[in-house]
């Protein structure tokens with residue numbers, strides 16, 4: 730029998746320590762692999778289902794489900810390619826065929842391609858756009874982390890075409906919805922060095938610390 734005042738570590742403690750370490754390694758391992766560095770195959774159907782289900786674990790104030798994801802299967806990439814080219818031409822009427830071809834080519838790069846859509850307005854006015862956007866970001870990060878855990882590469886891409894009328898029409902976006910970014914997932918063809926992460930001191934302070942109080946008094 731232990732006479733120590735400290736309670737002995739239980740199996741639960743050990744499990745939780747292992748889970749903490751595992752999760753920490755996983756989330757520090759996630760990094761962007763841009764679509765041009767991805768290669769097929771994409772996630773298989775079971776992996777796709779798991780990645781999509783990971784989004785549902787995101788915090789969602791008021792359970793509005795303010796986000797959705799639309800897959801762009803290979804059979805539909807040509808339609809997206811034309812939207813990319815048309816959006817470029819609308820921005821730059823002088824764009825030549827090489828630039829238009831480069832814009833089209835972007836639609837074909839990712840083995841698995843999803844459009845992330847957020848409903849930032851409408852329904853419950855008590856949940857502002859910022860909270861809906863945050864929920865969407867959490868859902869996307871869940872997906873990226875699960876893809877990382879599966880050994881897959883992933884990255885987000887954006888661009889001016891996301892705001893184009895053509896893209897809104899292609900994906901059937903409602904007036905209260907915005908296309909936020911594409912989620913690209915596949916196998917890592919060409920790994921990139923991880924970027925240096927900011928130190929915690931760059932984004933963390935504590936209320937009551939002299940620096941925080943000084944900053945507050947100067948507002």
Ligand SMILES: Cc1cc2nc3c(=O)[nH]c(=O)nc-3n(C[C@H](O)[C@H](O)[C@H](O)COP(=O)(O)O)c2cc1C
Nearest residue numbers: 759760761762763884885886887888909910923924
């Ligand atoms: C909403 C969103 C859109 C992004 N769009 C692009 C993009 O169009 N092109 C790109 O190179 N990176 C894009 N990124 C990825 C960032 O560049 C990347 O996260 C950043 O370089 C940090 O790298 P890391 O993800 O490996 O930490 C996007 C990231 C976010 C959050």
